[in-house]
Amino acid sequence: MATLDELQTMLSVDGYSLSVETADGxxxxxxxxxxxxxxxxxxxxxxxxxxxxxxLDVPAEQITLEYPEEH
Structure with a gap:
């Protein structure tokens, strides 16, 4: 299982950046x-x-994910 830091590192190697914010569950x-x-x-x-x-050890249903083409 990858940590958040590892995911960010893997993505950065390919030219992507990952930011994560948590509020109100x-x-x-x-x-x-x-x-x-x-x-x-x-x-x-x-x-x-x-x-x-x-x-992040949270249920997938609590995650909203935006990909680059959605900005």
Whole structure:
């Protein structure tokens, strides 16, 4: 199981950044793509949400995930 830091590191190697905010029992995760990085080349959102749920130890239903093409 990957930690949040490990997920952020793995994404940064490919040119993405991951920010996570938690408030009122809800978690918002936003992934942004760096300059010239493919915005829709990430794993499906359901997979990333599952990874985040494990890393943060929260139910996947409490996570809202935004991918680069959604900004």
């Amino acid at each position: 809800k978690t918002k995760a936003v992934i942004t793509a760096g300059e010239g990085i493919c915005e829709d080349c990430l794993v499906p959102k359901v997979v990333m949400t599952g990874l985040l749920a494990q890393a």
